[in-house]
Amino acid sequence: MxxxxxxxxxxxxxxxxxxxxxxxxxxxxxxxxxxxxxxxxxxxxxxxxxxxxxxxxxxxxxxxxxxxxxxxxxxxxxxxxxxxxxxxxxxxxxxxxxxxxxxxxxxxxxxxxxxxxxxxxxxxxxxxxxxxxxxxxxxxxxxxxxxxxxxxxxxxxEESGIAGELVARFRMVRAEFPTLDEANLHEFRKRIKMVRYLAEMRGSSDPAIGQIATQIKKLQAAIGEWHDWQALAQVAHSGHHAKSKDLAELLETIARESFETALSTVNSVTAHMPGADAEQVEPSDLQGRKPPAWSENGSAAVEDQKLA
Structure with missing residues (x-):
């Protein structure tokens, strides 16, 4: 080990x-x-x-x-x-x-x-x-x-080709979300977490992998910022106090601005994802190799694992 x-x-x-x-x-x-x-x-x-x-x-x-x-x-x-x-x-x-x-x-x-x-x-x-x-x-x-x-x-x-594999994994998940909106943005964030953590664990030994980890972390942070403000606005809306409405409106405004920032960050990171010079693995090569979902009996379900 x-x-x-x-x-x-x-x-x-x-x-x-x-x-x-x-x-x-x-x-x-x-x-x-x-x-x-x-x-x-x-x-x-x-x-x-x-x-x-x-x-x-x-x-x-x-x-x-x-x-x-x-x-x-x-x-x-x-x-x-x-x-x-x-x-x-x-x-x-x-x-x-x-x-x-x-x-x-x-x-x-x-x-x-x-x-x-x-x-x-x-x-x-x-x-x-x-x-x-x-x-x-x-x-x-x-x-x-x-x-x-x-x-x-x-x-x-194998150490060789990991950067290319990680880029391919990111592209494969990104292709499953051709249009991002408030309904699926958080799900997209969860789906790319595996790529980020794999990259972080290998980033110290390869600058290219470290850059991949940095970019995905930046992307996830932007989406997480929006999701947190959106959730807080919903909590404030559920408050019974009359003055909670003013706070909810403020939080909604922050959430909307954060949403636009998140979409911009996703587009920027996707367009500039590093690894073009690394040994490439095509997304098609990863088909059928999706991570398992952990079931209560310890076996793997067919559906994808969704890291939250």
């Missing part, structure tokens, strides 16, 4: 233990990221492994447990991001100038009310996360240990 994989699994177990004790904002984010990266790496190699092999079964079992963990981590992480964005927005309204207009003051109060609401929900989600780790923690750890036992000779495929 490579030291990189060993270190990643060790980090995963350490963060799992920490979050089971106290799910801090940084800890939840770090555990979610390392879980996604491990899934991305295993999904890539599952495409070429016989499903009956010990390695494939260990990967599938880890994927099943990782899905349970991510479902518990997701809401906590989401609340952390929303609370942070509201805090920044409130700060910008307060410090935008010496004079704070009445409309801004109302929005500040609306933000404070919404923050209180989200913090309360975050505490509830945190308790559920701790309970989930306590309930399934031994299974999570066993799945990680089984991976280490079965993947003593684990490698991320």
């Amino acid at each position: 490579t030291s990189t994989m060993h270190d990643r699994l060790a980090e995963w177990r350490h963060l799992l233990e920490k979050c089971g004790d106290k799910p801090s904002r940084k800890g939840v984010h770090a555990l979610r990221v390392v879980t996604l990266r491990l899934q991305a790496e295993f999904e890539r190699d599952l495409e070429d492994l016989p499903r009956a092999s010990h390695q494939a079964q260990a990967m599938l079992q880890f994927g099943k447990q990782a899905e349970k963990l991510r479902r518990a981590l997701g809401p906590v992480r989401e609340f952390d991001v929303w609370i942070g964005k509201l805090r920044d927005l409130r700060s910008s309204l307060i410090h935008s100038g010496e004079y704070v207009p009445r409309s801004a003051q109302q929005n500040v109060r609306g933000i404070e009310r919404l923050e209180v609401q989200l913090k309360r929900k975050r505490r509830s989600a945190e308790k559920k996360l701790v309970a989930e780790i306590e309930k399934h923690g031994s299974r999570f750890v066993e799945a990680g240990e089984e991976i280490e036992t079965s993947l003593s000779d684990y490698l991320f495929g």
Whole structure:
């Protein structure tokens, strides 16, 4: 087993233990990221492994447990991001100038009310996360240990041609979304996460791969910015307080502007995706090699895995 994989699994177990004790904002984010990266790496190699092999079964079992963990981590992480964005927005309204207009003051109060609401929900989600780790923690750890036992000779495929493969994977997903709109933009973002994490894990050894990771991360950040503001606007709209309407309108305006920025970023990254000089893999060569979806019984479903 490579030291990189060993270190990643060790980090995963350490963060799992920490979050089971106290799910801090940084800890939840770090555990979610390392879980996604491990899934991305295993999904890539599952495409070429016989499903009956010990390695494939260990990967599938880890994927099943990782899905349970991510479902518990997701809401906590989401609340952390929303609370942070509201805090920044409130700060910008307060410090935008010496004079704070009445409309801004109302929005500040609306933000404070919404923050209180989200913090309360975050505490509830945190308790559920701790309970989930306590309930399934031994299974999570066993799945990680089984991976280490079965993947003593684990490698991320051949080093040559990876940049070209990653570009082809990106192009294949992009081709499945010829027209992006508010209905499918977030789904597109989830679908390209595997490419990003694979690129990040290999970027330190190849500048071309590092550039691919940087560009996709930039793209995902822009889409994520829009999705978070859109979600916050919907939460504000659901508020029963009459003054929530003003805040919802402000958040909707920010969301619309973020949507335009996201589309522009997608087009720019797609047009300038690096790797033209790398050994190319055509998208058609990857057909039939889509990543598996982790099912409850540990087997792979036919539909694509959707990293959230």
